[in-house]
Amino acid sequence: MTGDATSARREGASLSRTSLRGRYDAWLRHHRQSSADSLLRILDNPVSSILTWLVIGIALALPVSLDVALDNAGRVSSTWDSPAQLSLFLVDGTSQAAAKELIEELSKDPQLAQVQFVSREDALEEFTRVSGFADILENLQENPLPDVVLVEPVDSLSPNEVTALRDEFEAQPLVAEATLDMAWLQRLNSLLELSRRSVLALGGFLIFGVVLILGNTIRLAIESRREEIVIVKLVGGSNAFVRRPFLYSGLWYGVGGGVFAALLVSAGLWFLSAPVEQLAALYGSDFSLRGPGLIGSLNLVLVGGLLGLAGAWLAVSRHLGAIEPR
Amino acid sequence: MIVFDRVSKRYDEGHDALREISIDISRDEMVFLTGHSGAGKSTLLRLIMLMDRPTRGKVLIDGRDLAKVGSRAIPGHRREIGVVFQNHQLLFDRSVFDNVALPLVIAGYDQREVGRRVRAALDKVGLLERERALPITLSGGEQQRVGIARAVVGRPKILLADEPTGNLDPALSADVMQLFEEFNRVGVTVLIASHDLGLISQLHHRTITLRDGRLVSGMAA
Numbered sequence: 001m002t003g004d005a006t007s008a009r010r011e012g013a014s015l016s017r018t019s020l021r022g023r024y025d026a027w028l029r030h031h032r033q034s035s036a037d038s039l040l041r042i043l044d045n046p047v048s049s050i051l052t053w054l055v056i057g058i059a060l061a062l063p064v065s066l067d068v069a070l071d072n073a074g075r076v077s078s079t080w081d082s083p084a085q086l087s088l089f090l091v092d093g094t095s096q097a098a099a100k101e102l103i104e105e106l107s108k109d110p111q112l113a114q115v116q117f118v119s120r121e122d123a124l125e126e127f128t129r130v131s132g133f134a135d136i137l138e139n140l141q142e143n144p145l146p147d148v149v150l151v152e153p154v155d156s157l158s159p160n161e162v163t164a165l166r167d168e169f170e171a172q173p174l175v176a177e178a179t180l181d182m183a184w185l186q187r188l189n190s191l192l193e194l195s196r197r198s199v200l201a202l203g204g205f206l207i208f209g210v211v212l213i214l215g216n217t218i219r220l221a222i223e224s225r226r227e228e229i230v231i232v233k234l235v236g237g238s239n240a241f242v243r244r245p246f247l248y249s250g251l252w253y254g255v256g257g258g259v260f261a262a263l264l265v266s267a268g269l270w271f272l273s274a275p276v277e278q279l280a281a282l283y284g285s286d287f288s289l290r291g292p293g294l295i296g297s298l299n300l301v302l303v304g305g306l307l308g309l310a311g312a313w314l315a316v317s318r319h320l321g322a323i324e325p326r
Numbered sequence: 327m328i329v330f331d332r333v334s335k336r337y338d339e340g341h342d343a344l345r346e347i348s349i350d351i352s353r354d355e356m357v358f359l360t361g362h363s364g365a366g367k368s369t370l371l372r373l374i375m376l377m378d379r380p381t382r383g384k385v386l387i388d389g390r391d392l393a394k395v396g397s398r399a400i401p402g403h404r405r406e407i408g409v410v411f412q413n414h415q416l417l418f419d420r421s422v423f424d425n426v427a428l429p430l431v432i433a434g435y436d437q438r439e440v441g442r443r444v445r446a447a448l449d450k451v452g453l454l455e456r457e458r459a460l461p462i463t464l465s466g467g468e469q470q471r472v473g474i475a476r477a478v479v480g481r482p483k484i485l486l487a488d489e490p491t492g493n494l495d496p497a498l499s500a501d502v503m504q505l506f507e508e509f510n511r512v513g514v515t516v517l518i519a520s521h522d523l524g525l526i527s528q529l530h531h532r533t534i535t536l537r538d539g540r541l542v543s544g545m546a547a
């Protein structure tokens with residue numbers, strides 16, 4: 001450029017503008033502007049924005065509530081994990097001496113907390129007393145009940161280890177059958193596991209849905225600002241510049257959705273907590289519902305924001321490129 | 327400053343909008359581009375703006391071959407050129423000030439510098455007191471002047487205008503042309519597409535005439 005006044009001024013300005021510091025400031029400034037501008041646009045249409053937030057909030061709250069419910073169910077069942085009891089039914093005709101020997105042996109097993117022998121006579125007596133079938137039982141020729149050893153594993157054993165223990169006992173020659181009174185608990189646990197996976201799958205679907213909803217919202221925003229995008233590109237706006245406000249819109253929609261989800265989950269918990277505590281009190285427990293907590297809620301907002309960004313990115317990368325000045 | 331070297335442009339439908347165009351416009355020149363509707367004036371400007379690429383031939387701006395400007399460098403290229411459109415292309419939900427500020431915001435100027443330059447540009451086109459107005463409240467001539475202020479606010483080396491007086495009455499058209507002459511006087515290369523032959527003939531500048539995509543006159547300075 002020649003040294004005339006205009007170009008000298010122009011070069012001075014562009015020098016200060018292209019320094020690294022200057023560029024960083026400009027970049028930061030545009031981020032501030034776009035984020036504020038996008039938020040204002042969202043707040044400018046409160047009704048449709050709140051609807052969008054609600055839709056996203058509900059979609060996020062659904063799997064989170066189920067997860068909270070499962071978490072609480074898991075806590076309830078974990079308090080029932082022990083003691084589990086094993087009943088060892090001895091083979092018919094086991095002698096008193098052999099039974100005694102077995103009990104002594106079992107008492108030394110460090111995996112067992114308690115061992116109790118119930119002879120077939122004691123068992124019949126108790127059964128007669130409890131069942132009320134005294135007449136019938138008196139008429140029996142012989143006692144149909146076997147000797148039983150009741151053993152209680154130590155608390156630290158996991159359900160799997162207890163099951164292994166049961167198999168071990170059943171392999172003993174003196175033991176005809178070993179039953180575990182924990183089967184229902186295992187069933188509950190596998191039911192919980194199944195539910196957990198279903199929630200995970202459902203959550204996956206809903207998250208996918210949230211991304212699509214947000215993507216579509218941003219697509220409509222892009223569509224409604226098509227002319228503006230063309231003009232901005234005509235006067236030299238880069239793709240990043242054009243993209244930025246839409247990415248922020250997605251972020252705000254997602255963050256708002258996350259806040260709504262956290263509110264919905266908290267409201268649900270509040271609604272259920274009184275009857276649950278009442279019910280627990282009836283069972284003599286001080287159990288109370290545990291929610292996602294502050295950290296969980298913040299995570300929900302964070303996840304919402306990330307999904308919003310993802311949805312916006314999807315829309316922007318699909319639709320912005322096609323809008324070029326003609 | 328603006329060089330076309332045997333440039334042809336054929337649109338996808340097989341229509342030749344420009345055929346073997348060679349022109350050389352030097353720095354500080356003000357040139358009119360004229361011809362009947364459909365002669366290829368807008369196409370020529372679009373090639374300079376990289377809104378389209380030539381089918382054959384070379385376009386050089388300030389010595390740079392535009393074929394070497396990749397798509398990522400297009401925004402930077404456009405920031406160095408001011409453009410005025412017949413249909414204004416203003417943002418109707420933004421104030422006059424914000425419209426004119428747009429190129430500066432894109433280029434990343436800080437608030438103070440933006441304010442200073444926008445007011446200087448608005449002052450130049452005589453709209454300083456309307457900076458808070460929305461474009462819709464302005465007359466056609468005023469809207470066009472907002473478009474001109476936006477085109478020059480970034481102090482481009484080149485100013486392009488496509489039918490800038492297309493729907494203005496003669497008096498307003500003369501005003502607009504006078505503005506362009508003022509910018510040209512401070513060193514901006516100005517290229518104006520217009521078929522307003524009456525107005526063009528009153529101003530004494532080189533005139534390039536196209537007919538069916540061919541250059542018929544005005545090749546040399």
Ligand SMILES: Nc1ncnc2c1ncn2[C@@H]1O[C@H](COP(=O)(O)OP(=O)(O)O)[C@@H](O)[C@H]1O
Binds near residue numbers: 337338339361370
């Ligand atoms: N995007 C396009 N696709 C196909 N043909 C086009 C396109 N733009 C312009 N044309 C054609 O190219 C020719 C030149 O158009 P244009 O440059 O707009 O002329 P002018 O601006 O001189 O009126 C016209 O015949 C027009 O129909």
Ligand SMILES: [Mg+2]
Binds near residue numbers: 367368369
């Ligand atoms: Mg035209």
